[in-house]
Amino acid sequence: xxxDGRLIRHKRIRLGHGxxxxxxxxxxxxxxxxxxENGQRDPxxxxxxxxxxxxxxxxxxxxxxxxxxxxxxxxEPAA
Numbered sequence: 400x401x402x403d404g405r406l407i408r409h410k411r412i413r414l415g416h417g418x419x420x421x422x423x424x425x426x427x428x429x430x431x432x433x434x435x436e437n438g439q440r441d442p443x444x445x446x447x448x449x450x451x452x453x454x455x456x457x458x459x460x461x462x463x464x465x466x467x468x469x470x471x472x473x474x475e476p477a478a
Contacts, residue, residue, distance in 0.1 A: 402447060403463035404436040410454045410461070411436075425449045 411421045418436075419429040426449050434440040435450070442450065451458050 401463045401465075402435065402441050402461055404438045406461045406463075407450060407454070408436040410456060414454065421453060425453045 411418075414421075416424070418432055422429040422432040425432070425446075427446055431440070431442075431446070432450075435442050435446075447458055447461075451461060454461070
């Protein structure tokens, strides 16, 4: 399954966090978070865990249903 960046963005905004502030809390760059939220990249599992920990939700709450579309999305590069 793929991450649904729109759900991450919605939850982040609902918590009142700006992009860079939230990214700092999650220990990732604002650029990386932006790419994830815009569906340009899928985060590595450990990055997704950091994001959901700050959001206060479970990983399955930010996953998109399988559709077979979007295979062009790249994985986040290793840090």
